[in-house]
Amino acid sequence: MASDLPPPYTAMTRHPMMPRVNHDEAARFNFLTHFNRYLSGTIGAGNKLAYEKRVLPAFRAEHGRDPEHRYEIRDAMNRDPWHRMWSALKRNSMEMRQHFGRQVVLRQLDELDAMARQYNEHSGQLELDPAIAQPPYQTAVDIHCQPGGYHGEERPGDVTVGANYDVGLFATTGGALGGLNDGGGQAVVAWVKAERPDWSPRRILDIGCTIGHNAVPIAQAFPEAEVIAIDTAAASLRYGAARAAALGVKNIRFVQASGEDLSRWADGTFDWVQTTMFLHELSAKAMPRILAEAHRVLAPGGLILHIEQPQYSDDMPLFEQFMRDWDAFNNNEPFWSAMHGQDLKQVMAEAGFPRECQFVAGVRAVVDPEIFPPSPDKGEEDYGRAAIWNAYGAWKPLAAEAQVAA
Amino acid sequence: MSAPDTPLDWVTLSGRRAKGRRPEYFDEPALDRLYSTVFALAAEVSALRERQDTLERLLEARGTLTRAEIEQYVPDREAGRERGLATQAYIARIMRGFQQEVEAMAASDPPIMDVVERLSRE
Numbered sequence: 001m002a003s004d005l006p007p008p009y010t011a012m013t014r015h016p017m018m019p020r021v022n023h024d025e026a027a028r029f030n031f032l033t034h035f036n037r038y039l040s041g042t043i044g045a046g047n048k049l050a051y052e053k054r055v056l057p058a059f060r061a062e063h064g065r066d067p068e069h070r071y072e073i074r075d076a077m078n079r080d081p082w083h084r085m086w087s088a089l090k091r092n093s094m095e096m097r098q099h100f101g102r103q104v105v106l107r108q109l110d111e112l113d114a115m116a117r118q119y120n121e122h123s124g125q126l127e128l129d130p131a132i133a134q135p136p137y138q139t140a141v142d143i144h145c146q147p148g149g150y151h152g153e154e155r156p157g158d159v160t161v162g163a164n165y166d167v168g169l170f171a172t173t174g175g176a177l178g179g180l181n182d183g184g185g186q187a188v189v190a191w192v193k194a195e196r197p198d199w200s201p202r203r204i205l206d207i208g209c210t211i212g213h214n215a216v217p218i219a220q221a222f223p224e225a226e227v228i229a230i231d232t233a234a235a236s237l238r239y240g241a242a243r244a245a246a247l248g249v250k251n252i253r254f255v256q257a258s259g260e261d262l263s264r265w266a267d268g269t270f271d272w273v274q275t276t277m278f279l280h281e282l283s284a285k286a287m288p289r290i291l292a293e294a295h296r297v298l299a300p301g302g303l304i305l306h307i308e309q310p311q312y313s314d315d316m317p318l319f320e321q322f323m324r325d326w327d328a329f330n331n332n333e334p335f336w337s338a339m340h341g342q343d344l345k346q347v348m349a350e351a352g353f354p355r356e357c358q359f360v361a362g363v364r365a366v367v368d369p370e371i372f373p374p375s376p377d378k379g380e381e382d383y384g385r386a387a388i389w390n391a392y393g394a395w396k397p398l399a400a401e402a403q404v405a406a
Numbered sequence: 407m408s409a410p411d412t413p414l415d416w417v418t419l420s421g422r423r424a425k426g427r428r429p430e431y432f433d434e435p436a437l438d439r440l441y442s443t444v445f446a447l448a449a450e451v452s453a454l455r456e457r458q459d460t461l462e463r464l465l466e467a468r469g470t471l472t473r474a475e476i477e478q479y480v481p482d483r484e485a486g487r488e489r490g491l492a493t494q495a496y497i498a499r500i501m502r503g504f505q506q507e508v509e510a511m512a513a514s515d516p517p518i519m520d521v522v523e524r525l526s527r528e
């Protein structure tokens with residue numbers, strides 16, 4: 001079992017912008033890291049047991065058939081005492097992660113704000129636009145129970161939400177994303193380098209970058225490229241730009257802009273458009289708008305890549321779909337369920353990426369194995385907690401290919 | 407960002423509730439509250455154990471102290487302030503469930519299901 005032990009919080013890389021934690025603050029995150037692994041691993045199995053042993057038999061007795069949709073399973077499981085207790089535990093774990101992180105950040109906010117301001121004034125890597133508002137699908141609720149969402153402010157110009165995002169992600173991911181929480185971005189880089197070893201993209205756009213956890217490793221891997229990382233949330237960008245500057249990564253700029261309107265960039269500006277864990281936080285109307293804009297600003301021959309948890313397909317058991325849906329209803333992820341229920345290939349095709357140019361690849365977090373043992377990956381038992389994702393992508397056809405295809 | 411005149415009340419601010427109605431997991435609301443307290447306490451006990459372990463290791467490596475010294479320890483003004491603040495922050499952690507329920511009563515968010523449905527349409 002020892003190999004399954006997450007690393008201690010102090011194994012995280014303490015870059016200069018990272019809020020400092022004292023002994024007990026680190027210890028609280030250690031508790032949550034273990035607690036989360038325990039909830040999804042050790043006692044997570046109780047959900048399937050409750051389902052198979054009593055919820056499903058009761059459903060069959062009542063309806064004379066099996067459930068036909070994950071929502072039917074949800075309604076039945078939400079009446080089951082075990083699932084309710086387990087959900088209450090998990091919800092509390094999420095809330096504690098936020099509360100603990102906010103205590104760390106807010107007690108040193110003066111220093112953090114001053115440091116971010118210094119970095120951002122000197123680096124010129126931050127470009128804010130007060131005309132950009134956080135979209136309604138981001139403000140209806142505070143996504144994953146993060147007080148203030150990605151955009152809220154404790155006082156004008158502060159970095160609270162960005163700093164809190166950085167300081168606590170370790171606890172919810174069980175330390176599986178590596179010392180800089182960038183295992184996802186590093187996985188993308190590894191995939192691209194294996195797929196096209198000689199490719200050297202010049203301009204790269206990351207949409208919905210938050211604090212740049214996964215955009216920064218792309219900039220580091222392609223030092224000749226210019227990376228534009230956009231987000232609507234100034235409060236996250238302020239921290240992200242300062243973090244990148246503190247890490248000494250200079251070929252990335254953090255720009256406040258919405259993926260729904262990329263009109264400041266001409267057609268075909270970028271060789272690569274990336275989103276990471278982004279599409280599931282939009283809305284039914286915003287997602288196709290953003291994909292169409294991404295298609296427009298992508299140069300022919302360029303790459304679009306979306307990192308997400310796997311979509312629900314008919315092949316995925318309904319119980320697994322129900323478990324993967326937990327965050328939608330219990331952790332303020334209101335578009336999660338509808339998004340994962342969509343046929344992403346069709347959505348991409350409608351945005352202009354022909355099906356024959358599309359692909360789906362599996363990627364797994366790239367981390368330093370000396371310090372960060374691989375996250376548990378017993379597949380479906382983990383229901384979306386392991387640092388393993390699907391990359392939904394396409395190489396945009398060259399003009400000549402497009403004509404042939406048309 | 408101008409330098410703040412009054413220090414931030416970080417203990418109160420850190421407990422802010424996330425917007426969005428919280429599911430009720432139990433028929434008896436007191437149980438929901440009890441869960442938040444018990445598991446925050448569990449986190450705290452775990453942190454205490456870790457702290458004690460640090461103490462023991464450092465003491466073992468570097469020297470010792472007597473139990474009488476612990477019994478007779480009187481925090482000075484600054485230490486008293488630090489410990490008081492720590493206690494205040496600790497209480498805020500274990501009482502989050504209650505404090506946020508009060509906030510929720512004031513906010514009256516619609517059920518999360520309403521937002522789920524709206525975002526799947528709009």
Ligand SMILES: C[S@@+](CC[C@H](N)C(=O)[O-])C[C@H]1O[C@@H](n2cnc3c(N)ncnc32)[C@H](O)[C@@H]1O
Nearest residue numbers: 150208209210213214231232233258259276277
């Ligand atoms: C889950 S986070 C993305 C995480 C990030 N890509 C990473 O890899 O760490 C979603 C982000 O998308 C941003 N966002 C939401 N709608 C947006 C839009 N229309 N345009 C740009 N950013 C948006 C939010 O502010 C939030 O920071």
